[in-house]
Amino acid sequence: MERRVNKILETYVSDFKSNVLEKSKELGIDDDDKVRSLLQYVYDYNKLVLEKSDFVKQKRTSNFIPDVERCVAKRANDEQCSRRKKDGCDYCGTHEKGVPNGSVTKSDTGATNSSHKVEVWSEEIVGIIYYVDKNENVYEAEDILRKVSNPKVIGSFKKEGKVLTLFS
Numbered sequence: 001m002e003r004r005v006n007k008i009l010e011t012y013v014s015d016f017k018s019n020v021l022e023k024s025k026e027l028g029i030d031d032d033d034k035v036r037s038l039l040q041y042v043y044d045y046n047k048l049v050l051e052k053s054d055f056v057k058q059k060r061t062s063n064f065i066p067d068v069e070r071c072v073a074k075r076a077n078d079e080q081c082s083r084r085k086k087d088g089c090d091y092c093g094t095h096e097k098g099v100p101n102g103s104v105t106k107s108d109t110g111a112t113n114s115s116h117k118v119e120v121w122s123e124e125i126v127g128i129i130y131y132v133d134k135n136e137n138v139y140e141a142e143d144i145l146r147k148v149s150n151p152k153v154i155g156s157f158k159k160e161g162k163v164l165t166l167f168s
Helices: 002-027 032-044 141-145
Strands: 120-125 128-133 137-139 153-160 163-167
Touching: 002 032, 120 163, 128 141, 137 141
Parallel strands: none
Antiparallel strands: 120 128, 128 137, 137 153, 153 163
């Protein structure tokens, strides 16, 4: 397919170049050196070449959702729904209204609720306030303030005396 499209583009560009030549003659531009220079530039201009990758649809990346945050409804193919639960509910927005194929039990998923609380506190690292834990993990401040159940770890820190250093 790309060969056919490249041929169409090549024909179009060559027609354009010949039309520029005809238009310059039709207008009767006086300075032949400048006209020749312009035409030489137009004729020497690189052709547009499309490759196979230009025709390939981009793959959409999907976010990974931990099993404890997934909707517990069953889809029509007897698998667990892949959407995220709504806050305070075991179902996503679609299955909150109804569960036509039933729910997945914990024995079906093989997952256990392994969530645990980690105590975090604020520390100033290089003039910026970060939320850290006893294992020297540094957390995304927005996630902590929004009380997200799985806050993102953005790095770690090291304490040398009174100086804290952040590592990504």
